[in-house]
Amino acid sequence: MRNFLRILPLAALLAGAASSAQAQVELNFWDQVWGPGSYSQRAQQLVDDFNKSQDDIHVTYRSVPWANWYETYVTAIASGSAPDISTGAGFQAVQFYSMDAIYPVDDLVKEMEADGSAKDFAPGTLEAMKYDGHYVALPWAIDLRALFYRKDVLEAAGQKVPTNWDEFLAVSKAVTKDGIYGVVSSGDATGMHWILSAMINNGGGLFDADKKPNLTGEKSLAALNFLSSFATEKVLNPASAGYTNDDALGSFNAGKAAFYLSSPSTADQAGKEKDKVGVAPPLTSTSGEKGTIGWINNIMVYKQTEHPEETLKFLRWWSENQKVLWTEGKAGGIPARVSFQQDPYFTENDQVSFVIKNYLPIVKPMSATAGGTFPQLNEIDGDGFMMSLVQKLWQGQPAGEVVTPAQDHLQEIMEQ
CATH class of the missing domain: 3.40.190.10 (Periplasmic binding protein-like II)
Structure with a gap:
């Protein structure tokens, strides 16, 4: 009997541990390939860092190639197998919201506005995520050419x-x-x-x-x-x-x-040839104008998720900790967060800092001549x-x- 009593607490502990493990929320995160091979590797490591930082949520990372990316997501949504969260092209969240597939992040934005952290997003980037009166995603990168x-x-x-x-x-x-x-x-x-x-x-x-x-x-x-x-x-x-x-x-x-x-990080992909690569000033066209194409790439939550609260928690963590995707993963584009843009990785990079200073002010979206945003833009993009x-x-x-x-x-x- 005494041996049984000794074993009982251990059994109870094991049962509690099993219960805790079963209670861990599983999330699927899909992420397009936003840079060279080093990008997806560093993104996977960042997901691993999140998983190690707490015990309540486990995120599985999937790298989604750009070949047939649009069909990949549309098929997943139609079959009921969409991820809990994903990054996406500039108008992806808007189109999928119109398909009733996106979970608005209004509560997260309200939380970030209340604590002041929303001010870290570059001017206009957060508002670009607003459609039909809702924030359909968070901005994470400004891609331009x-x-x-x-x-x-x-x-x-x-x-x-x-x-x-x-x-x-x-x-x-x-x-x-x-x-x-x-x-x-x-x-x-x-x-x-x-x-x-x-x-x-x-x-x-x-x-x-x-x-x-x-x-x-x-x-x-x-x-x-x-x-x-x-x-x-x-x-x-x-x-x-x-x-x-x-x-x-x-x-x-x-x-x-x-x-x-x-993209802005082109010179960084030139290896030993980087110093031989320069950035031309924005060209003046025959009509006397300047401008280039740009997208505000986003990260969104899907309505099919069974764990919206945990997904929003991961979304915020990812948004606040992803600077390494540029500094170590060599992501293309420019961070949507101003604090990231001020990192020496950007300010001491002659080519990227030139792009930020000279191209970022003249960037326009695909819909510039029409004004606003609308769902068809994502299909046009894909x-x-x-x-x-x-x-x-x-x-x-x-x-x-x-x-x-x-x-x-x-x-x-x-x-x-």
């Missing part, structure tokens, strides 16, 4: 950094020889960003002021003609239409092209029709001919 150049390529050809479209083409022609091209790009999403950036740069865009598709508008079409001229003037690497972003970046890092449009368009432009096909199918497809999306 900037024009990078190889200092050594320009110097070898005796060229200065261009400041407008005409100078850009002239410099590109001057450096194109002996296997080196003025421009290298790709036929995937990164190449597509040339379309959005050039149209905004020229004062145009996907839509007119009435939110009607406007790819064929005067300023938008002029921008597409400008892009098509890269091929017709033979300053574009002819393989660009079939290149992936990794192919184009590899060519640029190897010094085989003078110009490359990409649909492949603009990739098809840029591939045709990189092949030198006339913009006036190839833009019509894209305009028609954009109209179809807006009418859904």
Whole structure:
């Protein structure tokens, strides 16, 4: 009997431990690939850090490739297997909210406003997450496109950094020889960003002021003609239409092209060649305007979660502790938190600090010419029709001919 009594407390402890383990909440976190391989590795480590920091919640991390990312989420939502929380492209939360798939984070925002921490978000970024009277996500990164150049390529050809479209083409022609091209790009999403950036740069865009598709508008079409001229003037690497972003970046890092449009952290991916990479000032277009495309990437909670309170707790922790995704994971884009932007990783990085100072003030979203935000933007962002368009432009096909199918497809999306 005495031995039994000795064993009983231990059994009770074990039962209590088992009960505690069973009570631990399990969350699934999906995260797109926001940088090189080091990004997803550091993100996984950050999730591990959260799991070790407390015993109530266990988060499982899944890295979601950009290939078919839109279909991945839509399929998961439709099948009832959406994650509890995910990062997402600039308009992902808005569209999925319109599908009744997003759990608003109003209570978390109210909590952060009350304790003052919401002030750390860069001006306009938190409000950009508001749709239909609700905060549908928290902002975490400002992604934009900037024009990078190889200092050594320009110097070898005796060229200065261009400041407008005409100078850009002239410099590109001057450096194109002996296997080196003025421009290298790709036929995937990164190449597509040339379309959005050039149209905004020229004062145009996907839509007119009435939110009607406007790819064929005067300023938008002029921008597409400008892009098509890269091929017709033979300053574009002819393989660009079939290149992936990794192919184009590899060519640029190897010094085989003078110009490359990409994210703020591009120079950091050049390895030993980083000091040879510069950032061109925002170009002035033929209409006399400046501008580039940008997105406020977000992190959202899904309505299918069985644990909204715990998910919001993790969301706040992640938002406050993710600086390492840049400083160690080499994430692209610029943090939405001002305190992160002030870290020496950014302020002492010549290329990134130049982007923050010169490009961030002129960034505009895809919906700039229409105003506001609306659910169709996420489908437009994830649909492949603009990739098809840029591939045709990189092949030198006339913009006036190839833009019509894209305009028609954009109209179809807006009418859904």
